[in-house]
Amino acid sequence: MNIYISCGHCLKERISLEFYPVEVNDEGVYELTCKSGHKTTSFLQNAHFEILFELGAKAFLDGYTREAISSFAASLERFYEFCIRAIVEQKEIDIKAFDDTWKYVASQSERQLGAFYFCYLSFFNEVPEKIPQKWIELRNNVIHKGHIPTLKKTEEYAEYLYGYMMKILTRVKKGCGQNVFKVLTKKQKLSNTEEMNRNAFTIPTAIDVSVRLPEFNKDDFKQAMEKVKNNKWIQAVSKS
Structure with missing residues (x-):
């Protein structure tokens, strides 16, 4: 599976809002070099x-x-x-x-x-x-x-x-x-990566731990599965 992340430098400098596919890993930490040559360490703040x-x-x-x-x-x-x-x-x-x-x-x-x-x-x-x-x-x-x-x-x-x-x-x-x-933010806090090269992000999921009360837990199971079906932020890896 791939998830899609953006370049923190490009966002801050308002260069572009482009998203890049990276393969899901166990650590939730992703190294990215964007088209502009910026190198960023991105921390996924969704729970494992x-x-x-x-x-x-x-x-x-x-x-x-x-x-x-x-x-x-x-x-x-x-x-x-x-x-x-x-x-x-x-x-x-x-x-x-x-x-x-x-x-x-x-x-x-x-x-x-x-x-x-x-x-x-x-x-x-x-x-x-x-x-x-x-x-x-x-x-x-x-x-x-x-x-x-x-x-x-x-x-x-x-x-x-x-x-x-x-x-x-x-x-x-x-x-x-x-x-x-x-x-949720433990990985980022323990990292030695320079602040300017860090990028924390969250993707929408069926569970959405980061959603705050009282909005959390508003969906039933069928609604959650519909959200998964339409989730463009996490997709199967293309071999082509």
Whole structure:
């Protein structure tokens, strides 16, 4: 998949408003040399889970059910991490201490889920919603047993996860306020790139974490999928 980014220098100097395709990567950091020769480091300020969900939705709309389930499941795991990090920021826990502790669970999804459950309980003083067993089994069968799900079952899984994540994310945004945005901008703040060569950007997605309350979480699942279908900012890579 490609996303489309612009040159920060050209925007500031009002030279042009041209967008360039770059291949989506895991870090969310993109090096760009525009037609005018400007070199820019661009930081994607969408959450990692948000991009994974978008890729899953693109795969689903194209009829690739196994790929869709895999991306949706990965999105859920990174969603847990995102919520934990937002709560940690809100509680003003030392970020280095958190990162060192996260290494203990970074390679084990079950431990990350347990960490999320207890972070949620500690912060909101209520039991978090548990993913129904049928969706856990679907995910495991697709990932570990090569199961090929139907479009209908994939859509039901996606719709459940979308509602689940949006509901929890709304709570987290209300409870953690600006600390949600601190998590989104972490990559940029840690970078050694000179300020004049930086360019932070956000692309619209089905989830749109950066949308502020009360406008956040206004779309139902069908509206979110329509948004993905019409999203020109993230597109399949052309081999021609």
